[in-house]
Amino acid sequence: MGARIALLSNPRSTGNIAQLPRIRQYCADHPDLFHYEVDEVEQIGCAMKTIARIQPTILVINGGDGTVQAALTEVYNGGHFGDNPPPLAVLPSGKTNLIALDLGAEGDPIKALERLTEIASRDVAPHLVARQLIALSNGSDGEPPVIGMFLGGAGLADIMLYCRHKLYPTGMPNWLCHGLTAVAVAFQNISGLRGRFLPPAPSQMDIGLAANGKLSGKFSLLLVTTLDKLLLSSDLKGEGQGGLKMIAVDDRRFGLLRAFTAVLRGKLGKTKMDGVHVTELDEIRLEGGQSPVILDGEMFQPRDGHPITLRKARPLSFVKLAA
Structure with a gap:
């Protein structure tokens, strides 16, 4: 059986410093959970290529809002999953966790993983919600938009x-x-x-x-x-x-x-x-x-003659842990 859950972790996220050993142990105890760690945000594209081959039921992001933003941008622009990216979930880690909070992920990340493991083993559909996204462009020619919430x-x-x-x-x-x-x-x-x-x-x-x-x-x-x-x-x-x-x-x-x-x-x-x-x-x-x-935690500076433009982007599916 393939991995039901793919977990993408950023060990440099502040909230992960204390929690990552527990998360690694949880993954080691659950062979149907594929864990991919990145040292730099720039490695997320390569991570998504690998995760796409596994075709997980749920893609879980473990990091602060900046990590979530980079992952959303790669899922949205990278085309790794074709027209059917897996639903996403966010663990509560990092400094701010605005996105995790919106999806009902609060407190202990291990408890959130346990809940996601339970959901992935059954029918995921009742737990899915569509979230509209923001596409940010800063006037640079040829640059794909950055995606956030x-x-x-x-x-x-x-x-x-x-x-x-x-x-x-x-x-x-x-x-x-x-x-x-x-x-x-x-x-x-x-x-x-x-x-x-x-x-x-x-x-x-x-x-x-x-x-x-x-x-x-x-x-x-x-x-x-x-x-x-x-x-x-x-x-x-x-x-x-x-x-x-x-x-x-x-x-x-x-x-x-x-x-x-x-x-x-x-x-x-x-x-x-x-x-x-x-x-x-x-x-x-x-x-x-x-x-x-x-x-989502990352800074962008408006430049003369190049306004920052925010547009509505197509929604993605997320797993909501709370009712």
Whole structure:
């Protein structure tokens, strides 16, 4: 019998440093599970060629959001599986795990593997969900798009980089780093103060909304996603229609606080709010701004004359562990 599950691991992912020995042992105890480890993200293409020969029932990705993004891009662009790639699953590892969280994979990665092993031995279909994807192009001729599910830009990108470069290196637990970042952002948004120990002020940016015109200004938050879990609402609706959900919050005092309050009340996108823009589109263009945008943990920098373009990409099937 061939492998029901192919597991692609990135040992360099932070969450794997402690968990990988247990994962290796689990794989050794389950001969129907094929484990492929890569040392560099650039090796994922070669890994996919090998995995495609095995024709697994489920392809599991074990790494942070950057590893998941690279794997999605290779599955989408590489053509290794023809027109029928296997459904994907994501183990909870790495620093952020936004994609794993959206798919119901939380806590111990071994428990998630056990659940996936059980699912693969039966009928997978009841556990499959289609997830819309974001295709990011940065204007480079001939370069295939990068595929992901969550993009942060403007002030949000600065906040993510602040957490990554200022707090992660201290060795504090992830939850504490995220909590301190939230406190810093809340203090900054309420007080209007800036300082060397706080995230920098966002720069000017143009957000092209196809036929809907564009937004220009400084934004404390720009979020484009296909994920439901992150938005705390599976029925988020704003102006427009499309596969990409976008939230942009003008850089003004109390703007983020008002937007977050609307999320908690389930009102975001359902009631118009001054300075809070919610829409759904099939294409979004990002121009200007000195801050990069971050797609699933990886940075991309807009260049003069070469805007970053986000388009709706065809969906892929994923295995959802939670109901």
